[in-house]
Amino acid sequence: MTIMITGATGQLGKLVIEQLSEQVPAAQIIAGVRHPDKAMQFKEKGIELRLVDYDRPETLQEAFAGVNKLLLISSSHTDDDVRLVQHKRVIDAAKAAGVAHILYTSFAFPQAGHKGTSSVHGQTEQAILDTRMDYTILRNGLYIDFVGVLGLNEAIRSGVLTTLPGDWQFNAVTRSDLARATAKVLAGSGHEHRTYELAAPQTWTFTELAEVLTELAGKPVVHTSDASVQHWIYHFLSSIDTKSTSNDLEQLMGQPVTPLKESIAPFLNLENV
Numbered sequence: 549m550t551i552m553i554t555g556a557t558g559q560l561g562k563l564v565i566e567q568l569s570e571q572v573p574a575a576q577i578i579a580g581v582r583h584p585d586k587a588m589q590f591k592e593k594g595i596e597l598r599l600v601d602y603d604r605p606e607t608l609q610e611a612f613a614g615v616n617k618l619l620l621i622s623s624s625h626t627d628d629d630v631r632l633v634q635h636k637r638v639i640d641a642a643k644a645a646g647v648a649h650i651l652y653t654s655f656a657f658p659q660a661g662h663k664g665t666s667s668v669h670g671q672t673e674q675a676i677l678d679t680r681m682d683y684t685i686l687r688n689g690l691y692i693d694f695v696g697v698l699g700l701n702e703a704i705r706s707g708v709l710t711t712l713p714g715d716w717q718f719n720a721v722t723r724s725d726l727a728r729a730t731a732k733v734l735a736g737s738g739h740e741h742r743t744y745e746l747a748a749p750q751t752w753t754f755t756e757l758a759e760v761l762t763e764l765a766g767k768p769v770v771h772t773s774d775a776s777v778q779h780w781i782y783h784f785l786s787s788i789d790t791k792s793t794s795n796d797l798e799q800l801m802g803q804p805v806t807p808l809k810e811s812i813a814p815f816l817n818l819e820n821v
């Protein structure tokens with residue numbers, strides 16, 4: 549059984565390989581990378597490196613030779629039209645190379661979001677279904693990292709977390725939890741033709757976020773909203789479904805998701821606030 553992870557030098561890819569290495573021998577893992585110089589830590593562990601550049605179709609079919617399971621980590625390109633072309637290249641090359649099972653990191657709850665099936669993720673999912681290969685769609689929830697632009701350190705300094713008014717609720721998750729579940733799927737069996745919604749089993753609100761900040765900072769932080777708050781993040785958050793929940797992530801991980809307090813700690817600079 550040979551398992552390849554594309555985008556292996558990215559933040560999610562590295563975590564998936566780390567988790568997968570605990571479950572299968574390194575000789576069964578192949579890291580698909582576009583910059584091999586960034587991937588020496590894999591080589592040192594006995595993990596094979598292969599050149600996989602979504603922009604260079606000539607690298608793909610050769611890279612996928614002999615691969616049984618291929619995890620396509622969605623491209624980080626900022627233009628969705630380009631991402632779709634890149635994903636389709638990977639899917640076509642996987643089919644041509646005889647990959648048995650393709651897995652794709654999509655985005656959670658597309659049917660309820662504004663973009664739905666017309667999004668790059670919806671179209672990539674369809675392109676995978678059209679190949680009639682075995683597939684698993686891993687619809688990743690919103691990364692918790694978005695809290696990094698909410699001014700949490702300033703909120704601790706001032707004692708007030710100010711956000712845009714609205715009925716905000718978040719099913720956000722950590723990459724580590726996503727990687728743990730993804731590695732279980734890659735190493736396990738019985739996940740063919742399944743679509744998982746890898747979001748949190750319960751949501752949290754900005755008021756709850758302020759309570760957690762209070763606990764972490766050891767001083768009161770209250771939540772307030774102000775219609776004059778301006779940040780692109782709110783436009784993005786209102787374009788996706790951050791409210792729906794799922795047990796898929798916890799079930800695949802076999803353990804609870806990382807609590808909010810622990811999840812946001814890396815985004816705080818408690819010594820300097």
Ligand SMILES: NC(=O)c1ccc[n+]([C@@H]2O[C@H](COP(=O)([O-])OP(=O)(O)OC[C@H]3O[C@@H](n4cnc5c(N)ncnc54)[C@H](OP(=O)(O)O)[C@@H]3O)[C@@H](O)[C@H]2O)c1
Nearest residue numbers: 555557558559560582600601602603622623624689690691
């Ligand atoms: N669920 C969410 O909230 C959320 C948020 C942001 C992004 N995402 C999606 O999740 C994906 C993984 O997240 P991440 O945090 O691991 O992102 P990341 O750290 O930016 O990693 C992206 C990976 O994609 C690789 N890549 C980009 N263009 C490529 C190309 N043309 N050919 C081959 N590989 C290419 C990068 O290679 P290099 O290492 O060589 O740069 C990198 O390894 C992102 O790419 C994005 O599609 C999801």
